[in-house]
Amino acid sequence: MSSHHFVRDKQEPALIIANGESCSPSLLNELLEWNPFIIVLDGAIHRVLELGIKFDVLLGDFDRAEIGFEQLLEKQSHVKIIYAEDQEKTDLEKAIDYLIEEGFSAVNIIWATGKRADHTISNITNLCRYRTKITTCILDDYSVITLLPLAPQKFTKWYEKETPISLIPVGTATGIITKNLKYNLHNEELKSGYRSGNSNEVLETGLIEIEYSGGDLLLMECSDNKR
Numbered sequence: 751m752s753s754h755h756f757v758r759d760k761q762e763p764a765l766i767i768a769n770g771e772s773c774s775p776s777l778l779n780e781l782l783e784w785n786p787f788i789i790v791l792d793g794a795i796h797r798v799l800e801l802g803i804k805f806d807v808l809l810g811d812f813d814r815a816e817i818g819f820e821q822l823l824e825k826q827s828h829v830k831i832i833y834a835e836d837q838e839k840t841d842l843e844k845a846i847d848y849l850i851e852e853g854f855s856a857v858n859i860i861w862a863t864g865k866r867a868d869h870t871i872s873n874i875t876n877l878c879r880y881r882t883k884i885t886t887c888i889l890d891d892y893s894v895i896t897l898l899p900l901a902p903q904k905f906t907k908w909y910e911k912e913t914p915i916s917l918i919p920v921g922t923a924t925g926i927i928t929k930n931l932k933y934n935l936h937n938e939e940l941k942s943g944y945r946s947g948n949s950n951e952v953l954e955t956g957l958i959e960i961e962y963s964g965g966d967l968l969l970m971e972c973s974d975n976k977r
Contacts, residue, residue, distance in 0.1 A: 762786055763856040763885075766845045767805070768873065769793030771864025774891050774976055778803075778860065781889070785858055789848070791841045794861060809834055809848060810841045842873055846880055856885040863890045875920050878966040894971040901925065904961040905969065909952040916970040917947030917960070925963030930954060940967070 765785035769792075772778075782788070782803065790798050792810025809832040834844040842862060849857050862873040877886045877897045888895040898905045909915070915931060917923075919940040926935040932951045940947055952958055960969065 761855065763858050763887075764789065764849050764854045766842065766849075766857055766859045766862075767791065767794050767798060767803070768842050768859060768862040770861045770866070770869060770873070771890065772797060773860050773889070777889065777891060781858055781860060787854070789845045791845060793841070806830065807832060807845075807848070809845050811835050811837070840869075840872060840876070843876055846884065846886065850880070850883050854884060857887070859886065859888045860890065862888050863893070874968070877968070878920050881966070891976040892973055896969045898960055898962065898967045898969050901961050901963045904959055906957050906959050908957050909955070911952055911955040913952040914972055915950045915952060915958070916972060917950065918942075918968045918970055919946060920966040920968060923962050923965035923967040925961075926967065927959075927961050929959040930956060931958060 763785050764787040765781055767788065767790045778801075788803070788805040789807040789809055790803075790805045792808060792812050795808060798805065804826060806828070807830045811834060832848065834841065834848075836844060839847070842859070846857060859873070863870045874888060874895055877888070877895075880886050881897055881899065886897060917926070917928075917935075917940060919942050922939060922941045924939045926938050926940060926947075928934045930953050932953050933947075935947065939945070960967075
């Protein structure tokens with residue numbers, strides 16, 4: 751399916767393929783090209799093999815997936831199989847922990863949304879614990895979800911005018927200041943369940959700026975149409 755070459759460059763993002771809703775072939779192929787090191791969670795292994803995706807690591811507690819390891823290794827002899835039993839963490843968390851231990855600085859995550867709402871919410875909100883350890887981004891056909899850095903760091907990115915932008919707090923995020931959004935925040939607070947920054951948009955084509963001083967704040971670039 752992909753002319754993927756296994757180049758272990760830790761300066762480039764790794765890719766985790768989780769076990770939620772599959773994404774479009776175009777997004778999948780794009781990420782396979784961007785990310786030279788790939789981890790597959792055990793629950794997704796059969797879908798991954800059916801698509802002919804080559805990967806580097808298969809990780810999980812293997813509590814549900816019936817995997818023929820001998821057959822797998824015949825097809826992809828380089829694959830490293832990691833048994834991660836810790837029941838206090840999800841397989842996705844274990845995969846991120848593995849990448850941190852291996853020295854990766856960033857990770858893109860797909861197939862982590864859709865299907866079960868509890869898994870989707872947990873996968874998104876659990877990004878918060880990794881802010882100081884690794885840059886994380888969850889992608890699907892309709893959304894790109896990124897945990898923003900705390901001040902004194904400032905998030906800046908170029909967008910087209912009217913690009914939908916949502917700022918979603920996990921808990922309470924404080925001291926939020928934005929520039930070049932239709933509804934800018936001026937040292938304000940967002941709180942889960944009470945006030946969110948949903949369905950804002952870029953005011954003018956160019957850079958937006960977002961900074962905040964406390965809590966956890968997610969940037970969601972969402973669309974009604976597939977990417």
